[in-house]
Amino acid sequence: MTEKHQIPIRVPVLARVEGEGTLELRVRNGAIEELRLRIFEPPRMFEKLLEGRDYTEIPDMVARICGICPVAYQMSAVQAIENLFGVEPGPWVRDMRRVFYCGEWIQSHSLHIHMLAAPDFLGYASITEMARDHAHEVRRGLRLQALGNEIIRLLGARSVHPVGARIGGFHHAPARAQVDALREKLQAALPEAETLVRWTAALNLPTEEQEFTAVSLRHPREYPMNEGRMVSNRGLDISADRFESRFVEHQEMHSTALHCLHDGKPYLVGPLARLNLNLDRLPAPVRSLADSLGIKFPSRNMYHSIVARALEIVVAMREAIRLLEVYAEPSAPYISVTPRAGTGYGCTEAPRGLLWHRYDANAAGVVIKARIVPPTSQNQARMEEDLRTSLQSLGVRQGEAVLRRRGEMVIRNYDPCISCATHFLDLRVRELTHA
């Protein structure tokens, strides 16, 4: 005979996650039988909205997908459309796009570390609570985030939904004096970012290790950001146009966010995946810093994601400084392009991981079909896999408060950006036992 106990556990707010969802557990005899992270994100139909639009409109439209990582959407889109038209904007545009992206990594990672993740590891419910005891660290986080925003403004005119990017380059080139002033600020703040790395490494992080497939871009010389081949720790090595042959999105009934699988299995994208696969692409001072932390990278501890984010802030600051040091105002900040019919692919590293775009256009450059695969869709199956492992390892009889807290911490660790709605997690545990 089977006795059913339904124990509804209400979590009033899944704080510090950009999305709305429910975590449902079905437990039988102390083991997790079923686990579902239900995402309620309303379908936004963005890909459909892009159909029929002129190629010139696409960068500004896709920037509206996310208020935290609009640069990533713009950079994957411009790369895909330039790939479609067969144009190469040249070294100035390439360098400034990398600087632009550095700004987004700095602001997004700083925000996640301080506002979303750190309170977990220090035992606070929010950044405001944490600030009472860790004001210095919170101020440092806000300063770094503001610096990232300033870089985005330099090239994008504003930090949220920037409008500076266009197919072929940028609408505007900043003045040398403006660039120099910002570079000096970045240089002055670099020691703070390095201190941040050591601070994250010293946090009391859980030590559980897991097996997972990591996927990221890899570039012949640089730490990956705007370009590279897609690689994994299981031997994947493909260009962006082959993505659909190895990665398939599907709809799960319990979630409005698509699940993307790599060769039929969950995988990880984001800072820890990037770092694990590109340690030899870190600038030498950042590699030394990483080696000094007492953490063995590549790491299988998902909680080292916060350290990877902090290291990537230093990477981005150093890259921005390096590129702005040799800045020269160009004769034109963009190249002209001539539309042509075809299909183009773009893949860049958003703060949260791979962001893949595909556009089909007609001879006038009007988009016929668009497809966008964001990092959160790619990480969703991995999040469920991690939740199952972590909660089972913790012990499902720990009680609702402990389960809920650990579940939230696991989800937050991926920095999922699910929607721009109010965000609630309703954890429901259904326990089945044999009499």
Place this chain on the structure above:
Amino acid sequence: MPDRVHIIGVGSPFGDDRLGWVAAESLQRSSVLNSLEPGRIAISIMDRPGAMLLALWDEADHVILMDGVRSGAVPGTRHRLTAGDVTDTCIPATSHGFGIAAALQLAQVLENLPNRLLLRGIEMDVCCTGFTLSAAVTAAMPHFVREIEEETLALAGAIHPFRSKTASESSFFAR
């Protein structure tokens, strides 16, 4: 050194939520404010800046935040509050939900409030959709902008302190 005032219009493009932007745009064209010496007044238009509000007002002595208000008052009612009036203790769930009240709480904890911080708003018409202001807010806007001009001059030390006699002093701020 004369006091610096930062006027910040907060909102989004939608309906009456854009009123902070519209007011900021009017103030950018204000001959009264433009006649002050350069550097005294800064005017920003922000789309839900969250915790970055703290960085925005870092270099200002005084700040005026302008935003839409929902308090149950008649649409078009003008509101005037100070930082101490904000009693919303709801801890923000996310960076997306990190609004003005949360930013003020964080600023208080970090002791990062400007010398004077005023919250100025107009009661929104919740039925107003699209990309234009409601009739009630449109009608209230000229008086609202004039009040803020005078308030800015007072804060900047250009005239004696101004206090609106007509603006409501609700203790609830929408954001």
